[in-house]
Amino acid sequence: MMQADVEAFWANFEQEIGETILSKTMGQHFSSRKSQGEWGLLVLTGSAIRFRPTPGENWFQSLFRMAAPKVPQEPLSDIVLPLAFITAIELPKKRFFDFLFSPPFTVFTLRYRLGEEEKSLLLGADPKSEFFDKLLAELPVLNGT
Numbered sequence: 001m002m003q004a005d006v007e008a009f010w011a012n013f014e015q016e017i018g019e020t021i022l023s024k025t026m027g028q029h030f031s032s033r034k035s036q037g038e039w040g041l042l043v044l045t046g047s048a049i050r051f052r053p054t055p056g057e058n059w060f061q062s063l064f065r066m067a068a069p070k071v072p073q074e075p076l077s078d079i080v081l082p083l084a085f086i087t088a089i090e091l092p093k094k095r096f097f098d099f100l101f102s103p104p105f106t107v108f109t110l111r112y113r114l115g116e117e118e119k120s121l122l123l124g125a126d127p128k129s130e131f132f133d134k135l136l137a138e139l140p141v142l143n144g145t
Contacts, residue, residue, distance in 0.1 A: 019045040023134035027051060028105055028124035029079060042125050044134055049086075049110070051079040051123065081121055083138055085112040091132075106132070 014021055027042030029051045040053040053076040088111040105124035112119055125131050 013043070017043075017045065017050065019047065021045060022138065023129070023131045025126045025129035025131045026105075027126070027131075028107075029053070030107065030122040030124065033122065037124060042123065042131060044131065044138065046138065047084075048080050048082045049123075049135065050081075053078075079121070081110060081112060085114065086139055087111050087113055087118075089136070089139060108132075 010021060010024070021043055023044040025042050026039070028037035028039055030037040038053050038055065040051050043050040043052065055076060090109040090111065092107060106127040107122065107124045110121045110123065112121065
């Protein structure tokens with residue numbers, strides 16, 4: 001797995017979505033607090049946060065499947081949430097024993113409005129990545145724009 005393959009993957013991804021990627025990390029989408037979650041790529045652009053499911057694949061497989069592409073029978077759709085729709089982000093409170101008992105990824109909730117309806121999206125992201133800092137910097141609701 002060469003660096004050129006990784007760069008080609010992300011260049012193709014940007015071309016496909018038509019936007020520059022500001023940050024990316026491995027992530028999870030949860031249908032509820034009790035669900036196991038599905039794995040995928042969590043991608044931030046200047047206008048949206050995107051979750052691309054990678055069912056049955058891990059991070060490296062999803063990056064490098066270009067060498068031997070597997071065409072799923074029915075590709076899953078990306079979840080795309082425009083940043084302008086987000087009204088709040090809820091990050092978990094840190095507790096003393098979190099390092100022992102909490103999941104490896106930080107699970108957070110994005111609250112957003114879709115028309116008159118208030119909705120939420122439950123995601124998980126690697127806390128060691130720059131993703132949260134970039135997300136917080138881009139959210140209009142948090143930086144006053």
